[in-house]
Amino acid sequence: MARTLDTPELDEERLVHQFPGIDRKAVGAFYTPAPIVERTLALALSHLGDGPLTVVDPACGAGAFLAAAARHRPDARLCGLELDAGVAHLCQARVPGADVRVGDALRGGLEPLLAGTPEGHAELWVGNPPYNGTSAVLKDAACYARLRALVPLAMPPGTSLRDDFAFFLLVAMKRLTARPGVLAFITPASLLESFIYAPLRHALLDALHLREVVDLGPGIFTGTQVRTCITVWTSRSGADAPAPRHEHKGVGQCFTPEPPEWRLSPIAREAAALDADWRARGEPLTTLIPVSLPGVKTRFDELLVDADRERLLARLHAFCAATQDTLEDFAREYHLEPALLPKLRALKKGPALEVDASHVRPFFRYGGARHRGALPPEAKAFCYLDRRLIPRGDHRLRGPYDPHQDAVKLLFNVRELPLSAALLEEPGCVHDHRHARFAPLYVPQRIRDEGLGITRGARSRDSLGPLVPNLSPRGSAWAQGLGGPEAAFRAVMRFLNGAPVQRVWAPAFGASRVVPVPLEGPLPE
Numbered sequence: 001m002a003r004t005l006d007t008p009e010l011d012e013e014r015l016v017h018q019f020p021g022i023d024r025k026a027v028g029a030f031y032t033p034a035p036i037v038e039r040t041l042a043l044a045l046s047h048l049g050d051g052p053l054t055v056v057d058p059a060c061g062a063g064a065f066l067a068a069a070a071r072h073r074p075d076a077r078l079c080g081l082e083l084d085a086g087v088a089h090l091c092q093a094r095v096p097g098a099d100v101r102v103g104d105a106l107r108g109g110l111e112p113l114l115a116g117t118p119e120g121h122a123e124l125w126v127g128n129p130p131y132n133g134t135s136a137v138l139k140d141a142a143c144y145a146r147l148r149a150l151v152p153l154a155m156p157p158g159t160s161l162r163d164d165f166a167f168f169l170l171v172a173m174k175r176l177t178a179r180p181g182v183l184a185f186i187t188p189a190s191l192l193e194s195f196i197y198a199p200l201r202h203a204l205l206d207a208l209h210l211r212e213v214v215d216l217g218p219g220i221f222t223g224t225q226v227r228t229c230i231t232v233w234t235s236r237s238g239a240d241a242p243a244p245r246h247e248h249k250g251v252g253q254c255f256t257p258e259p260p261e262w263r264l265s266p267i268a269r270e271a272a273a274l275d276a277d278w279r280a281r282g283e284p285l286t287t288l289i290p291v292s293l294p295g296v297k298t299r300f301d302e303l304l305v306d307a308d309r310e311r312l313l314a315r316l317h318a319f320c321a322a323t324q325d326t327l328e329d330f331a332r333e334y335h336l337e338p339a340l341l342p343k344l345r346a347l348k349k350g351p352a353l354e355v356d357a358s359h360v361r362p363f364f365r366y367g368g369a370r371h372r373g374a375l376p377p378e379a380k381a382f383c384y385l386d387r388r389l390i391p392r393g394d395h396r397l398r399g400p401y402d403p404h405q406d407a408v409k410l411l412f413n414v415r416e417l418p419l420s421a422a423l424l425e426e427p428g429c430v431h432d433h434r435h436a437r438f439a440p441l442y443v444p445q446r447i448r449d450e451g452l453g454i455t456r457g458a459r460s461r462d463s464l465g466p467l468v469p470n471l472s473p474r475g476s477a478w479a480q481g482l483g484g485p486e487a488a489f490r491a492v493m494r495f496l497n498g499a500p501v502q503r504v505w506a507p508a509f510g511a512s513r514v515v516p517v518p519l520e521g522p523l524p525e
């Protein structure tokens with residue numbers, strides 16, 4: 001049994017299925033295929049000498065990395081930590097010589113394991129830490145504060161630490177600033193370019209030398225489309241390290257990460273030139289069009305959204321008329337899953353609800369790149385936009401200001417690929433789609449000039465001033481030359497969807513920068 005388990009051809013995916021009780025997405029239980037393990041280890045070992053070595057996989061799963069490390073460096077001490085006891089047991093059986101423990105690497109589980117590293121050993125931190133979008137650490141204030149403190153940098157708006165893999169990188173980084181070693185992790189490729197991780201990249205680049213980046217593309221892990229990468233870092237020695245090497249689809253080149261994004265991949269020369277030229281001749285999109293908001297998140301589309309206006313109203317009437325005792329009947333009659341009952345009950349708490357037909361709004365289910373240019377008729381539905389039924393902040397109504405009311409909005413996304421834009425020419429709300437935002441064509445003057453923050457203390461809509469074009473002073477002057485604000489919005493939409501942005505600028509900067517819109521000369525499309 002042990003011999004079969006030890007072969008490099010082992011199907012790691014098969015091992016996961018031995019643990020049907022595991023919530024794979026929550027704990028990131030996706031085991032690494034053997035060729036990727038081999039590649040990662042080979043890259044990492046090329047930065048280590050032959051001296052004494054301890055290998056640490058802080059989220060070792062069934063031991064793909066530890067088993068391979070045992071083959072490549074039979075002299076090395078092997079340490080693994082794993083959250084799930086059954087999985088740790090399997091790992092231990094597979095790599096009998098390793099010190100495999102059960103514990104949480106982000107909550108003190110590593111310390112006892114690491115205490116055993118002998119003086120004089122370099123450490124190789126290797127593995128594929130969990131990725132889950134939103135780490136459970138975020139709900140544990142003390143733990144988050146401890147991990148956040150590992151990034152001694154400000155976190156500008158739009159940046160954050162959110163995913164488990166980011167915390168695992170920081171834990172390894174901290175260790176390798178105090179002792180010599182190498183860090184080689186497989187992580188989502190968002191680490192390389194996403195704006196949210198700019199401070200994480202900056203902290204890593206300050207603390208360690210980046211040596212290798214391999215963009216693995218999407219689909220490495222069965223059943224997922226996540227794009228992944230290998231990064232290899234070494235602890236800082238006195239000497240300068242050579243520029244890191246980046247590889248994608250077999251093409252390698254050296255590059256230098258640069259502020260403000262500290263991207264971990266090279267930027268095509270053509271894209272850098274375009275960005276500099278547009279910046280010099282124009283303004284970032286969110287300066288040119290200063291007011292935009294994310295779309296509406298009802299948090300309860302089953303109740304509050306419907307393709308049919310009358311059906312939506314009937315459902316809301318029935319919901320308002322229902323009592324806590326009859327809510328179950330209501331749910332059954334309107335085909336709402338029993339699992340939604342607690343949500344229905346929570347909404348029923350407080351003063352009695354009454355249906356107000358003016359809360360019914362057209363609701364456009366914007367689908368990003370699927371709806372480039374304009375939304376198709378089937379994207380139109382209706383929603384019940386009631387501040388009492390939608391969490392504050394998610395309905396996007398701001399004090400006395402209703403940003404949904406008027407027709408003509410530019411829909412666009414920032415720092416999220418694929419970039420796309422559409423013009424919506426009917427009044428109504430826009431559904432929240434990834435990082436999409438909507439910009440009304442006209443906005444109250446004070447909001448345009450002072451920002452949405454002023455709506456907080458505003459008592460009346462009139463106090464916010466008359467409607468003015470949602471354009472910067474430079475943008476307003478530019479719009480005049482085009483025939484007015486609507487023509488300007490249309491031109492921006494064509495520019496965002498056009499070839500220079502889509503083919504050249506976005507692949508380089510789309511995930512990390514706000515696109516600059518050149519305002520002198522014709523707008524490229």
Ligand SMILES: C[S@@+](CC[C@H](N)C(=O)[O-])C[C@H]1O[C@@H](n2cnc3c(N)ncnc32)[C@H](O)[C@@H]1O
Nearest residue numbers: 028030031032059060061064082083104105128
């Ligand atoms: C993506 S899998 C990788 C496993 C193995 N390193 C491999 O590449 O095949 C991540 C593993 O980390 C474990 N895990 C998740 N959160 C953890 C934590 N906070 N501490 C330790 N292990 C964790 C999961 O149970 C899962 O087995």
